[in-house]
Amino acid sequence: MPIIKDAISDVLGIEPDWNWSEHLQQASFRGVPFGVISGESVFGRRQAIHEYAYRDQSWIEDMGRSNRRITIKGFLIQDSLVYDAPDVITQRDNLVAACEVGEAGTLVHPTLGEMTVSVTESGLRVSENAESGRVFEFELVVIESGLKVFAITGSEKTGELTFGQWLKEAAHTTLKTIAMIKGEVRSVTQMMKTLKQTADFWVNMVSSSVDEVTNLSNSLNSVFGSNKYGRYQKGSAGGAVSGATGKRIHQGDTDDREIIDKTLNQAIIDRQRLDKTLSAVSDAETPEDVIAQIQRVFVILITMDGDTGQKMRILNTLSRFRNLEYQQTEQDKRIAALTEMMLVVLAASALSVVAGQSDPTNSTESAGYQREVCESLDDAMTITGDLALDDIYLTLLNRREQVVIFFTDKGSERGRLSSYALPSVLPSLNVANRLYQDATRSDELVMETQPRHPAFMPVRFKALKK
Known part of the structure; x- marks a missing residue:
């Protein structure tokens, strides 16, 4: 009998001397x-x-x-x-x-x-x-019980991606930069020269990048919605739908001409404000004035009218700013590095704020936005980490986590999509009725799959699950 018991214990993985009461x-x-x-x-x-x-x-x-x-x-x-x-x-x-x-x-x-x-x-x-x-x-x-964590809904925006939170973080970053630059000063004249060289190089970069946002087509691209004005429009006037989430926006457009005039006038005003502020950066005579005007430039870039995607491209370009001027002394190198850090951090965090205003039309666009913002924040974290600025590094890390949460809700995760195969090329209305028993969801399919024409849907594609 002991042999049989040992054999059963070996098969079941049970120790023969194991007593359950001893493990309570x-x-x-x-x-x-x-x-x-x-x-x-x-x-x-x-x-x-x-x-x-x-x-x-x-x-x-x-x-x-x-x-x-x-x-x-x-x-x-x-x-x-x-x-x-x-x-x-x-x-x-x-x-x-x-x-x-x-x-x-x-x-x-x-x-x-x-x-x-x-x-x-x-x-x-x-x-x-x-x-x-x-x-x-x-x-x-x-x-x-678990942690107090809530799902992010379409009507919510994470606190780290709001403009008010960006202003607080920007104030902290700029004040710390000013204090550290002044701590490196041995010659005020040389300090201002190094700071102005970096700032002027950055101003030229802003001027060459910002033209795309304030032109006519891009200014109106983010105003009108896809329901009434076509799938290439990314605004909300007239209604819109997201292929990544299926969410619909219902908004009227009673007077197209009034909307166009108002948008173009605001674009002109924004560009004038930006040019004036960029000139103020070049004309500033103290470190405080230079950095304050730089911060105002970012405020204008965040709040100005224009296509959100185009604004993200500008801020993404600015987040990759690097000072290529050769600095002779260690003091000049340190001042240039601190100035570069401030410009990159402000641009990367501003990029995340603008991204929080976006409404991607499909999962591919949402995933692209997420990747773009996260890469910019990663570069900024690398620079701050090299300078041992732990507090700014942790702030950027937290902001990156919120970006991932935001774009997951906007459809960047492909888990909500299913693969479909059609017997032949069919119109989007027919496909929507076949998949969802709802022909009104055809716009959603078109936004997600991006066919050459809505009447000719691809035979194989990915779209939202039922």
Whole structure:
């Protein structure tokens, strides 16, 4: 018989001398110990059941792991031989107080170990009677708790990508740059010369890059929507739809001429403001004035009218700025490096703010925007890391995480897409009706697949799941 038992143990992977009772842990909640009579745990997945008319089978949508619900039937006993505790009434009061704390706590389960849990409503039921005497029985129901993390919806924008947050970070970066530049000063005249050389080189770069945004076609490209004015329009006037998420924007356009005139006038005003501010950068006579005017340039680039994609290209170009001027002394090299760092950090963070204003038309565009912004932030983090500016580095790292979250919601993750194969070339209306039983979603298909013509959809493509 021992030979047979050993053979079974080898097959099942069980040690013959393993005793389950020796592996039980002393149960407690928030440090209050107790004995356990029995326990019950509920595990599984959250499923959304979608039932459709005239279909025999339902579509089951997986929504992640369900909450782990733990039920423990235990007891509190006075003069316990297993755990040290005061009288049973004090134990009960301690357990009640632990269950009424308004936040998650640590539960030590006999077999599951330590878990962070929250007590449900009426989750603790204590039973007392004369027959039990110094033993109080109870039932505790808890749910495993996690971090306070919320899904990002289409109506939300992460706090790190707002213009107000950028202003705070820009102020911190510029003030620190000024302080560090002044700390390197041995000659004020030489310091201003090095600073102005770098700034003038950067001004020329801005001037040569910004023309694309303020021309006629690009200014109007981000105004009118794709529903009424064609799939190549990326604005919202007249309505728009995203092929990456399927979200629709409904916005009227009662007076096209008024919208066009207002947009073109604003584009002219923005360009005049930008030229004036760039001249002020070149004319500034103190480090504070130079850096303040540079910050105003970025404010104009963020807030000016124009196609969001074109503005992102300009800021992406500026985020790759490098000072190629040869510096003779170590002091000049340090000042030039600090100035370059400030310009790159401001451009990369401004790029993320403008990206937060975008609404990609398809998953390819969304993934491209995410990659572009993350690469710029990575370059900025490399520069700040080389200069040992840990606080600015951590700020950029946090901003990068928020960019990934934002574009994931905008459709950069391809997991929500499915591959489709058609028997022949069909119009988009026919395909939308076949896939979604809704011909009005044809615009969504066109935006995602980008066919040569909506009447000739490709035979193989990827689009949103049903």
